[in-house]
Amino acid sequence: xxxxxxxxxxxxxxxxxxxxxxxVGVVVAHQAEARRFADLLxxxxxxxxxxxxALQVATYVCAAAVWQRALRRNGDVRRSVRSxxxxxxxxxxxxxxxxxxxxxxxxxxxxxxxxxxxxxGLAIAAMLADLVSWYAAYALVxxxxxxxxxxxxxxxxxxxxxxxxxxxxxxxxxLVILGLxxxxxxxxxxxxxxxxxxxxxxxxxxxxxxxxxxxTLAAETVTLQLAIFALDxxxxxxxxxxxxxxxxxxxxxxxxxxxxxxxxxxWVPGGLGTFEGTCVAMxxxxxxxxxxxxxxxxxxxxxxxxxxxxxxxxxxxREMMGGTASAGLTPGAETL
Numbered sequence: 001x002x003x004x005x006x007x008x009x010x011x012x013x014x015x016x017x018x019x020x021x022x023x024v025g026v027v028v029a030h031q032a033e034a035r036r037f038a039d040l041l042x043x044x045x046x047x048x049x050x051x052x053x054a055l056q057v058a059t060y061v062c063a064a065a066v067w068q069r070a071l072r073r074n075g076d077v078r079r080s081v082r083s084x085x086x087x088x089x090x091x092x093x094x095x096x097x098x099x100x101x102x103x104x105x106x107x108x109x110x111x112x113x114x115x116x117x118x119x120x121g122l123a124i125a126a127m128l129a130d131l132v133s134w135y136a137a138y139a140l141v142x143x144x145x146x147x148x149x150x151x152x153x154x155x156x157x158x159x160x161x162x163x164x165x166x167x168x169x170x171x172x173x174x175l176v177i178l179g180l181x182x183x184x185x186x187x188x189x190x191x192x193x194x195x196x197x198x199x200x201x202x203x204x205x206x207x208x209x210x211x212x213x214x215x216t217l218a219a220e221t222v223t224l225q226l227a228i229f230a231l232d233x234x235x236x237x238x239x240x241x242x243x244x245x246x247x248x249x250x251x252x253x254x255x256x257x258x259x260x261x262x263x264x265x266x267w268v269p270g271g272l273g274t275f276e277g278t279c280v281a282m283x284x285x286x287x288x289x290x291x292x293x294x295x296x297x298x299x300x301x302x303x304x305x306x307x308x309x310x311x312x313x314x315x316x317x318r319e320m321m322g323g324t325a326s327a328g329l330t331p332g333a334e335t336l
Contacts, residue, residue, distance in 0.1 A: 040243040040245075040291060040292055040295040041243075041295050041298070041299070043243065043244075044239075044242040044243055044295075044299060045241075045242045045243075045244075048238045048239070048241050048242035049238075049242055049299075051238050052235045052238045052239060052242070052299075052300070052303050053303060055231045055232075055234055055235050055238065056231070056235060056303050056304065056308075058227075058231050059088070059228045059231045059232060060085050060088035060089060061081060061085060062224045062225075062227045062228045062231070063085075063087075063088040063091070063130075063224075063228060064081045064082075064083075064084035064085045064087065064088055065081050065224050066129070066130050066133060066221045066224045066225065067079075067084050067087065067109065067113070067126050067130060068080075068081050068084055069217060069220045069221055069224070070125065070126035070129040070130060070217060070221065071113075071118060071122060071126050073214065073216065073217040073220075074122055074125045074126065074129070074217070075119065075122040075125070077118055077119070077122060079116060079118070083116065084112075084116075086112075086315045086319075087108075087109050087112040087113075087315075087319065089308055089311050089312040089315050089316075090105070090108055090109070090112060090312055090315040090316040090318075090319050091105035091106065091108060091109050091312075092105065092308050092309075092312050093105075093308070093309055093312025093313050093315070093316045094107075094108045094312075094316055095270075096269055096270040096305060096309065096312075106127045106130055106131055107127070108316060108319060108320070109126075109127055109130070110123045110124060110126075110127045111319055111320060112319040113126060113127075115319060129217060129221055130221065131173070131174075132173075132174040133218065133221035133222045133224075133225050134225050135169075135170045135171070135173045135174045136170075136171075136174050136218070136222050136225070137222050137225030137226045137228075137229060138170045138225075138229070138264075139167055139170035139171045140222075140226065141226065141229045141257050142163060142166055142167055142170060142257060142261055143163075143167065144253075144257070145163075145253065145254040145257035145258055145261075146159070146160075146163045148250050148253065148254045149254050149258075152250070154285070154286070159258065162258070162261060162262060162265070163261070165265060166261040166264065166265060169264075169265070229257070229260075230253075232256065232260075232304055233252060233253045233256040233257065234252075235300050235303055235304060236252055236255070236256050236279070236296060236297070236300040237249060237252040239295075239296040239297075239299040239300045239303075240252065240283075240288070240292065240296045242296075242299065243292055243295050243296060243299075245288060245289065245292040245296065247283065247286070247287070247288050248286075251282075251283070251286040251287075251288075252283075254282065255279055255282035255283050255286065256279065258278060258279075258282055259271075259274075259275045259276075259278040259279035259282060260275065262274050262275065262278040263275035263278070270305050275297075275301070276294075276297050276298070276301065279293070279297045280293040280294050280297050283296070283297070
């Protein structure tokens with residue numbers, strides 16, 4: 001029964017996201033020139049598209065480096081970054097397919113690490129280090145985006161409200177995870193009934209003893225997570241250049257981050273519709289023509305969301321299969 005309810009919730013979430021995306025398209029089409037929009041998409045410059053693809057590859061390398069660093073610092077287990085890169089694609093698919101604020105993909109990563117011969121407690125510790133560092137980095141880029149908007153005089157009440165709610169979530173999750181060691185079952189029942197709470201609490205309980213998130217590991221992993229956000233925002237900037245509509249880097253960054261915050265809070269798969277609508281609105285408010293804003297946003301989402309889905313599904317299915325992978329380096333070897 002629980003599985004059926006989960007599948008129904010997933011279907012409803014996807015349907016909601018698709019409808020929101022269609023609604024964004026209809027609204028923008030009503031305001032924009034359809035021919036101009038089509039010309040922008042068809043005329044996108046291949047060189048900039050290639051550069052965007054390279055940036056996205058770099059995001060998966062950074063994600064793999066986060067897990068590698070966590071394994072190295074917590075248990076002196078050495079794996080190559082290259083061997084962990086496929087987990088980034090699998091994680092992206094799981095996160096996009098099942099809205100869970102990044103939890104579902106990281107649980108899949110645990111399975112992938114186990115297949116690579118990583119001890120269970122250490123795999124859980126690496127997953128938690130990844131989750132904590134992601135939220136910490138997310139809080140930093142969120143605060144930076146709000147600071148940019150405030151400096152430009154564009155911070156209105158709606159953005160302040162969104163920012164405060166998001167920052168409460170982004171700072172609260174790491175603090176809760178770091179403070180729950182040994183007290184997982186002392187939480188009120190209503191907390192334990194929240195979506196994905198059981199999985200996270202079980203992971204905290206199963207993590208190997210010792211520090212999950214020491215100072216050195218924090219500096220390394222948060223920096224890598226910040227790089228991922230920067231690369232994704234830069235991808236949006238390159239798409240604006242691809243359609244010959246460059247915009248100020250601060251505008252692109254703040255638009256991307258605010259759209260990401262809204263998408264995270266909306267709790268629909270991949271932020272469908274919510275990300276696109278917010279990003280287009282933010283870019284347009286800051287002087288980008290609405291057709292160009294939509295074209296650049298859709299192109300960026302093609303690289304960050306749609307294109308990785310097919311390989312992500314294939315890799316996710318493989319990672320969920322039994323068996324142990326031998327992808328790793330010999331003792332004493334390490335890359336990156």
